[in-house]
Amino acid sequence: MAENFDKHSLKNGMVVLGEPMESVGSVAFGFMLPAGAALLPEGCCGASNVILDWIFRGAGDKTSRQLSDALDGLGIHRAGGVGSSRIVIGGALEASNLAQGLDLYADIILKPSLEQEQFELARQLAIDGAHSLDDEPRQKVILKLREQFYPSPLGRSTVGEIDELKILTAEKTKQIIENKFSLSDTIFSVAGKYDFESICRQMEDLFATSNHSETKDEKQEMRDDGQTRNKYLHIDNDGAQVHIGLMTETVKPTDEDYYNARVAVEVLSGGMSARLFTEVREKRGLCYAVDARYHSLKEAAGVMCYAGTTPEKAQETLDVIIGEFKRLCEGISEAEIERAKVGLKSASILQSESSSSRAGAIGSDYYVLGRVRSLDEIKNRIEQTTVDSVLGFLQNNKFKDLTVVTIGPRQVTVK
Amino acid sequence: MAENFDKHSLKNGMVVLGEPMESVGSVAFGFMLPAGAALLPEGCCGASNVILDWIFRGAGDKTSRQLSDALDGLGIHRAGGVGSSRIVIGGALEASNLAQGLDLYADIILKPSLEQEQFELARQLAIDGAHSLDDEPRQKVILKLREQFYPSPLGRSTVGEIDELKILTAEKTKQIIENKFSLSDTIFSVAGKYDFESICRQMEDLFATSNHSETKDEKQEMRDDGQTRNKYLHIDNDGAQVHIGLMTETVKPTDEDYYNARVAVEVLSGGMSARLFTEVREKRGLCYAVDARYHSLKEAAGVMCYAGTTPEKAQETLDVIIGEFKRLCEGISEAEIERAKVGLKSASILQSESSSSRAGAIGSDYYVLGRVRSLDEIKNRIEQTTVDSVLGFLQNNKFKDLTVVTIGPRQVTVK
Numbered sequence: 061m062a063e064n065f066d067k068h069s070l071k072n073g074m075v076v077l078g079e080p081m082e083s084v085g086s087v088a089f090g091f092m093l094p095a096g097a098a099l100l101p102e103g104c105c106g107a108s109n110v111i112l113d114w115i116f117r118g119a120g121d122k123t124s125r126q127l128s129d130a131l132d133g134l135g136i137h138r139a140g141g142v143g144s145s146r147i148v149i150g151g152a153l154e155a156s157n158l159a160q161g162l163d164l165y166a167d168i169i170l171k172p173s174l175e176q177e178q179f180e181l182a183r184q185l186a187i188d189g190a191h192s193l194d195d196e197p198r199q200k201v202i203l204k205l206r207e208q209f210y211p212s213p214l215g216r217s218t219v220g221e222i223d224e225l226k227i228l229t230a231e232k233t234k235q236i237i238e239n240k241f242s243l244s245d246t247i248f249s250v251a252g253k254y255d256f257e258s259i260c261r262q263m264e265d266l267f268a269t270s271n272h273s274e275t276k277d278e279k280q281e282m283r284d285d286g287q288t289r290n291k292y293l294h295i296d297n298d299g300a301q302v303h304i305g306l307m308t309e310t311v312k313p314t315d316e317d318y319y320n321a322r323v324a325v326e327v328l329s330g331g332m333s334a335r336l337f338t339e340v341r342e343k344r345g346l347c348y349a350v351d352a353r354y355h356s357l358k359e360a361a362g363v364m365c366y367a368g369t370t371p372e373k374a375q376e377t378l379d380v381i382i383g384e385f386k387r388l389c390e391g392i393s394e395a396e397i398e399r400a401k402v403g404l405k406s407a408s409i410l411q412s413e414s415s416s417s418r419a420g421a422i423g424s425d426y427y428v429l430g431r432v433r434s435l436d437e438i439k440n441r442i443e444q445t446t447v448d449s450v451l452g453f454l455q456n457n458k459f460k461d462l463t464v465v466t467i468g469p470r471q472v473t474v475k
Numbered sequence: 476m477a478e479n480f481d482k483h484s485l486k487n488g489m490v491v492l493g494e495p496m497e498s499v500g501s502v503a504f505g506f507m508l509p510a511g512a513a514l515l516p517e518g519c520c521g522a523s524n525v526i527l528d529w530i531f532r533g534a535g536d537k538t539s540r541q542l543s544d545a546l547d548g549l550g551i552h553r554a555g556g557v558g559s560s561r562i563v564i565g566g567a568l569e570a571s572n573l574a575q576g577l578d579l580y581a582d583i584i585l586k587p588s589l590e591q592e593q594f595e596l597a598r599q600l601a602i603d604g605a606h607s608l609d610d611e612p613r614q615k616v617i618l619k620l621r622e623q624f625y626p627s628p629l630g631r632s633t634v635g636e637i638d639e640l641k642i643l644t645a646e647k648t649k650q651i652i653e654n655k656f657s658l659s660d661t662i663f664s665v666a667g668k669y670d671f672e673s674i675c676r677q678m679e680d681l682f683a684t685s686n687h688s689e690t691k692d693e694k695q696e697m698r699d700d701g702q703t704r705n706k707y708l709h710i711d712n713d714g715a716q717v718h719i720g721l722m723t724e725t726v727k728p729t730d731e732d733y734y735n736a737r738v739a740v741e742v743l744s745g746g747m748s749a750r751l752f753t754e755v756r757e758k759r760g761l762c763y764a765v766d767a768r769y770h771s772l773k774e775a776a777g778v779m780c781y782a783g784t785t786p787e788k789a790q791e792t793l794d795v796i797i798g799e800f801k802r803l804c805e806g807i808s809e810a811e812i813e814r815a816k817v818g819l820k821s822a823s824i825l826q827s828e829s830s831s832s833r834a835g836a837i838g839s840d841y842y843v844l845g846r847v848r849s850l851d852e853i854k855n856r857i858e859q860t861t862v863d864s865v866l867g868f869l870q871n872n873k874f875k876d877l878t879v880v881t882i883g884p885r886q887v888t889v890k
Contacts, residue, residue, distance in 0.1 A: 080500075082497070082498040083497040083498045084828050085824055085827075085828070086824055086825050086828060116747070117757070124757060125748070125753070125757075128746070128747040128748035128752075128753070128757070129748045129810065131746070131748070132745065132746035132747060132748040132749070132814045132817070132818055133748075133810075133813065133814050133817060134817065134821075135817040135818050135820065135821025136821075136824075137821065137822065138746075138747070152825055153821055154820075154821055154824055179759075181757070181758075181760040183759045185756065185760055185762075185763050188762065188763040188784070188785060191697060191715050191716070191785065192716050192763055192764070192783055193715075194714065194715035194716075195612050195613070195714045195715050195716050195718070195783070196611070196613070197610050198610070198611070253756055263683035269821065277781070278832065298713075299609065300606050300607060300609035300610050301606070301607050301609075301610050302609075303610070329539075330547065331543070331546070331553075332531070332543040332546060332547060332553070333540070333543035333544045333546070333547040333548075334547070334656060337890070338540070338543070341600065342539065342540075342543070342596070344594075345595075345596040345599045345600055345603075346710045347600075347603065348600050348603040348604045348607055349607070368607055368610070369603070370603060370606065372699045395544065395548075398548065399547045399548050402547070402549065402550040403550050405550065405569075406549075406550025406551075406552065406568055406569055407550075407552065407826060408501050409501055409569055410501050410552060410567055411502060412500075413499050413828075413829070413830070414828070414829060415828070440530060
């Protein structure tokens with residue numbers, strides 16, 4: 061539970077962040093590159109996923125096979141993925157192998173081989189991945205919900221659109237990599253056991269290059285014309301359940317009321333005693349899985365709720381959930397706020413003990429807030445919330461304009 | 476990375492295990508109770524899931540509502556679930572709240588309210604949970620595979636059978652709890668920040684009771700008559716993908732060859748450079764997801780493989796996977812063994828840093844082996860494996876008798 065952080069800016073502008081953790085033998089790291097789904101050119105949805113695969117198929121002087129062998133030879137457990145604005149590539153490994161790992165990752169980022177034949181394989185796997193969503197309605201409803209909720213292009217599918225993947229070319233994808241892999245706009249974070257000085261020296265050497273153009277179109281225009289988004293979208297399938305996704309706008313992490321919003325969501329869905337679990341599952345047995353959580357991008361945020369239930373119970377489930385969202389501003393007890401605060405603090409403490417989650421958290425803090433929050437700061441800010449502060453926030457920011465998506469054999473009515 | 480463990484046996488026979496972890500502020504704990512799926516009476520498949528829900532619906536002097544409030548008031552992140560032989564209930568929380576948490580869990584285990592009305596809700600949710608599997612073919616194929624592979628009743632569904640849940644009564648379920656919640660056969664494990672002496676004192680007080688009968692039928696007879704299990708089972712659905720599950724027998728954790736088996740599986744599927752990923756995904760682009768892993772119960776073990784692919788590619792995917800399983804004994808390079816060993820050691824190190832995974836691991840070690848393995852022991856035993864030892868093992872224990880299950884719109888032929 062370190063409360064101190066390391067920070068250094070490389071000459072190329074890349075920010076290097078570190079959080080030392082006592083008595084772990086591992087280290088986790090990640091590069092956040094500005095090549096997420098929302099930053100892609102129109103018509104290329106899914107290119108980020110192709111890129112994430114393609115750049116690992118050979119880099120520097122190594123073939124695809126040699127690169128895989130080298131990464132596995134270091135025992136790297138790869139992590140990362142595609143977000144709205146960023147892609148993350150990184151992993152966790154034994155601390156003594158970090159330097160060799162960074163050598164490989166520098167090649168992957170700066171000198172990927174990007175061969176045509178490998179592109180076709182990477183693209184086909186991305187298409188298959190997008191297809192496979194049809195067998196995972198629970199994941200699919202959340203992706204569709206983000207698409208409906210966030211202003212375009214922020215909500216764009218992080219998995220990709222099959223139609224667009226089918227016409228994506230290696231040339232176009234290469235161009236995206238060239239435009240988007242901007243080092244000055246990249247955040248590197250590391251947590252666990254490491255020597256910050258030697259990391260910085262190595263990173264300065266590895267990334268001493270200026271052959272990457274700056275991203276020119278980083279700030280995509282919001283093309284929210286109110287036409288492509290629906291307040292209610294239903295996707296018919298003949299599955300066993302109705303999967304309900306529901307989202308309502310709330311304040312961003314930069315907002316003064318951020319912690320009030322987090323506590324409010326925790327009152328709704330922070331545990332077995334929280335309102336959604338109690339009203340939907342415990343009292344009425346309406347569904348097996350229900351939860352709501354705070355979800356944010358840098359540009360916007362919301363409360364995101366999922367429930368999976370039988371077709372017969374879908375309408376009542378949605379009605380009860382919407383009822384709980386709307387009536388939250390009407391009153392919250394002292395005990396509820398106390399439990400929500402304990403729950404949030406406890407989650408923060410547990411997360412602070414994993415090097416992987418800390419590497420992710422400091423990178424994301426820096427990207428969204430421009431600085432890293434300490435565990436003490438987070439705990440103190442949670443502690444400062446009160447019944448009055450949360451209710452005051454809710455009365456000015458009611459959970460009432462809802463975006464709803466359902467997948468299943470039966471539609472619902474959003475009342 | 477503690478290499479020392481705490482152990483104490485309570486007067487009632489329950490074993491208390493601990494692994495102290497430096498510089499964490501949290502603690503994780505779990506009770507392993509002998510009420511898993513395979514230990515249930517015939518016709519009650521799914522009762523473990525009902526029990527896991529029901530016992531939390533009020534205990535001691537607390538109503539369901541009060542109990543939820545109390546648990547959330549401590550910031551407990553609940554964990555656990557139903558296994559073949561055990562159910563686990565536990566969680567992780569701030570270390571200072573552990574004592575209060577144990578008070579609550581003692582009531583949940585010894586004095587659950589078990590009200591009829593609450594039973595109906597718990598049972599209905601278990602039925603809904605079993606139904607929801609139809610929308611999760613990836614999970615379902617693994618459950619069905621375990622059923623086909625392990626001798627009955629070991630492979631019994633840990634989710635439950637809908638037909639049997641529908642006729643399950645509160646009376647019968649109460650009787651199962653009385654018969655199965657045997658304290659002398661329970662393992663309690665804790666990892667993180669704790670004071671072992673005070674835990675033992677508290678546990679001795681809390682569980683100083685003899686009103687729980689011993690389990691009489693702990694050792695279920697294997698009813699493996701070779702008739703109910705199929706070498707190939709296909710479940711038709713009209714989903715987007717064919718989900719393939721495949722399993723072959725191998726040695727148990729108690730076997731001298733255990734680490735040779737683990738390294739062999741790692742050669743097959745330990746990373747991007749491993750054979751399955753290379754042959755199935757990288758070279759042929761046959762499927763998005765493929766992996767194999769070692770899977771064991773106390774009584775039996777196997778190599779379990781999953782792949783999800785399109786109907787067109789399903790046959791080739793299966794053929795390639797089976798080919799790789801069968802040809803593994805024909806030769807493995809020095810480099811492959813080295814990477815496999817690094818990968819396994821790295822995974823062990825990363826897991827050793829999480830209090831939750833350590834609490835689970837020491838409990839499971841003790842249950843299966845009768846003792847807890849240290850990280851050093853595991854690393855040393857991995858280190859001792861060689862090309863010769865792994866190939867020698869494989870030649871006597873070929874990965875060749877395969878059990879295959881598919882779910883999807885098209886059957887395959889197991890050649």
